[in-house]
Amino acid sequence: MAQLVSVLNSDIMIFKIAYRILVLMAMIFVALAFSGCSKSGEPSHLEPIISDLEVDEVSRTSARLSAMVENRGNGSFERFHFVITGDCDIEIRTEDIDRPSGKVVTTVAGLRPGCEYRLYAEGVRNNAVVKSETLSFFTLPNDPPTISALSVVAAGPTAAILEFDVVSDGGERVYEAGCYLKRSGETSSVNIEAYNLSESKGTYLVHINSLEKHSDYVISPYAVNSVGETVGDEVIFSTTDAVSLSRPGDLGMILKDDELTDDTLSISGYMNGDDFRCVRRLAGAPVISGADYHGPYISHLDISDVVISAGGASYDGSRFTEPDIITTGLFASCDRLESVALPLSVHTIQRNAFSGSRNLKSLTVPAMVSSLSPSADCDALERIDVSEGNATFNGHDGVVFNSGMTEIVWFPHGKSGEFIVPAMITEIGEEAFASCRIEKVILPNGVHEIGRNAFAGSMLREIMIPDNVRNIREGLFQNCGALKRVELGTSVESVGDYVFDNCMIDEIRLHSSIPPYVSANALSNNLGLLDHCKLIVPSGSKPIYRNHSWWGRFNSISEIE
Structure with missing residues (x-):
């Protein structure tokens, strides 16, 4: 019995051990099963899925490609790309995308217009390739070209320069562009070809000549490629007597010499050195280069609506334009010019800007000018007016004064006869009356300073x-060939x-009882003055002057009666 019990206990023990082994194996199996399946029960080694293949934003040469990549479990692509093939003998494979997931988007270029493609x-x-649907x-x-609106760059009485852009060539080379031109009210038109100003920008210029003055024209831009022609919107253009420049440098292109029918020229817009070189030639200035010019000429110039710009060639062979400045020599030696209306935007008129323009009769200083210097040898200049609103200068009787009317800034050379200087003047500037035709100047008692060469x-x-x-400053009366009588005040x-160089003075009258000091060169090149000029001195001071080392050299010395 005891032996039987021992056997039973042994069997039970073996059963328990076997049961535990079976339970352990079941647990391991379940763990392995759960670790090898997704939440949906799928195994982890399933291949990723490519879906939702799309193409959009298609143009003539490009397209946007997209697809969904769904990774299942641990399965994912090592590399991913799109492939395009087509009837145009082309195959494009996009760059590989590593480990893609979710929506994949890329753009492809280099396609050919109007072709069918398969994607x-x-x-x-793991070296296995999975393809999507196709x-x-x-x-x-x-397409035909796309063009911008037409704009007028420059316009003259009988010519115009117009501009437009080819915004898009439509995918084909533009082999012709220009404008259709017709008179307003007419049906037939002529085409005028343009030239490409900048291939990188697709800018075209059209130069139209032989228009009629005071006429209306209808102008339309056009551009042509192998697909077709595009004609832009019509522009109504009217010719006038004036010249309009939307950009500097175009005056010589639209203003032909043989088209000038009168002596007046009006210009608006923008001007640089190229334009002023053209104006100077028309105004009689020496020609810098090329053949001699023999007209026609202009006498009256209106550039009040012009803005002076830097750039272009030298207007006189050595100087260049500066923004809003009448620079030195800009109108020098313009012998045919009689009047000029200066740009309203000018703020500076430099010295000798008009020097040698011997027929210039009138000039107006614009309101914005704050710096002004005179010009020499303007023999016919009779008056210089100052625009109302100028805060720096004042005009009176055709003469330019400072704003306080205390100083003469520029006296016109052609003003003749007698001039009475206003009573508030205290100073006469350097060269204020130099080279002038004035015969008599009456100075007020308030004047205490007269600059060098003021009457030279x-x-x-x-x-x-x-x-x-x-x-009495240096050169005050130098080269005054008509001067006959000089009277010096008590304080000299x-x-x-x-001072008296090259003068033929008949009489010098002094009011100072003490002889003034005289520079050794006061009579340079004019020692003959000592022989014929009468020196008249204050009563009782003749002996003092006669014994003076300089004044005593005069042959004739007498006292004021």
Whole structure:
């Protein structure tokens, strides 16, 4: 019995061990089963899925490609790409995308217009290739060109320059572009070809000549490629007597010499050195290069609506335009020019801007000018007016003064006869009356300073220097060939160099009882003055002057009666 019990206990023990082994194996199997399946019960080694293949944003040469990549479990593509094939003998494989997931998007270029293409996607995993479905699409065909609106760059009485852009060539080379031109009210038109100003920008210019003055024209731009022609919107253009420049440098292109029918030229817009070189030639200035010019010429120039720009060639062979400045020599030696209306935007008129323009009769200083210097040798200039609103200068009787009317800035050379200087003037600037035709100047007692060469080269016949002036500056009467009588006030202390150089004075009257100091060169090139000129001095001071080292050299010295 005891042996039987022992056997039973042994069997039970073996059963328990076997049961535990079976339970353990079941647990391991279940664990392995769960680790080898997804939440949906699928195994982890299933291949990824490519779906939702699409193509959009299709143009003539490009398209946007997309597809969904669904990774299942641990399965994913190592590489992914799109493939395009077509009837146009083309195959394009996009760059590989590593480990794609979700929506994959790329853009492909280099397609041909108007072709049918087939698209599919490929994924590679463990050297196995998975392909998507295939779909077809068409690229857009080429179109006629697309052009911008027409703009007028420059316009003259009988010519115009127009501009437009070829915004798109439509995928084909533009082999012709231009404008259709017809008179307003007419049906037939002529085409005028354009030239490409910039291939990179597709900008075209059309130069139209032989228009009629004061006429209306209808102009339409056009461009042609192998697909077809595009004609832009009509523009109504009217010719006038004036020249309009939307950009500087075009005046010589639209203003032909043989088309000038009168002596007046009006210009608006923008001008640079090229344009002023053209104007100077028309105004009689020496020709810088090329054949001699013999007209026609202009006498009256209106550039009040012009903006002066930098750039272009030198207008006189050595100088260049500067923005909003009448630079030195800009109108120099323009012998045919009689009047000029300057740009309203000008703020500076430099010295000798008009020098040698011997027929210039009138000039107006614009309101914006804050810096002004005179020009020499403008023999016919009779008056210079100053625009109302100018805060720096003032005009009176055709003469330019500073704003406070205390100083003469520019006296016109052609002004003749007698001029009475306003009573508030205290200073006469350097060269203020130089080379002028004025014969007599009456200075107010308030003047205490007269600059160098103030009357040099003028037609002055007589002058009285006020009592408040102490110094007779250098060259004050130099080359005054018509000067006959000079009277110096009581306060004069010195006479500078070249004051009486090349003068034929008959009488010098002094009111100072003490002889002024005289520079050694005061009579340079004019020692004959000592022989024929009468020196008249204050009563009782003749002996003092006669014994003076310089004044005593005069042959004739007498006292004021």
